[in-house]
Amino acid sequence: MAYSDKVIDHYENPRNVGKLDADAPNVGTGMVGAPACGDVMRLQIEVDESGVIKDAKFKTYGCGSAIASSSLATEWMKGKTLDEAEQIKNTTIAEELALPPVKIHCSVLAEDAIKAAVRDYKEKQAKQ
């Protein structure tokens, strides 16, 4: 199976790989996994006072499509409000990366990671 140029680009030069302080009150962490292939994805967002995502980082252990999907997700989330970030759909990610049908679940994983990170951030804020 051939990867698209965009997947290869994100795989070879992943954007925003790294870690944010998961204990910080303005950081939301999403941890998701795909049991069938064993992929694990951590996606984190740092949110400023006005509710805009000013930084996003990820770390993914998985195939090229999973890495590319989460790399692209962090790129798209930066500068967006939480509500806007939650609107990012797996189908848009899959389309942008030209993922083949067997790799669609990688984009689903990325969408679920975005939602989990936003949810974690909101839960933290609610507790404040």
Next chain:
Amino acid sequence: MSEPATHFELFGLPQAFVLDAGELDRRYREAVKLVHPDRFVAASGPEQRAAVERAAALNEAYQVLKSPSRRALYLLNLQAALDEEATVQDPEFLFQQMEWREELEELGNSADFAAIDTFRQRLIRARQDVDQEFSGVWQDPAQRPRAERLVRRMQFLDKVLYEVRQLEERLDDF
């Protein structure tokens, strides 16, 4: 047509998670012998086809039952179908997964065989704990969510253990 036999029934084994691997091997070898193509050289076309189909069913059943995680998944699917592609959100375990993967990455750079072996032993112990817990809960319908979470954990542990083997093979090639 009657219900197709379960993988367990094919080998006359009890439908259970804890399984005697030696006994499974023995029954599998006996069963495939009976449908070996050599025995059907003089048989009719339909008989030959039936033997080939039975051999394929035996192979599939054997592969599933031999692997604890596939066996566990199969047992749960017999009770009620499980969404095999569903995203797992089990933060505590996924956090642990991340740590293991990071550790494995570092081990890959160090090429320290003793450390890799210690790491593998830890994973195997974690795996044994999960297997043992699963054997205690899978039959209880009230514990179904727990059982599903444990099967997922087995699958992720299989994956890390597979990557440990890959790493060792890579280092052996040097």
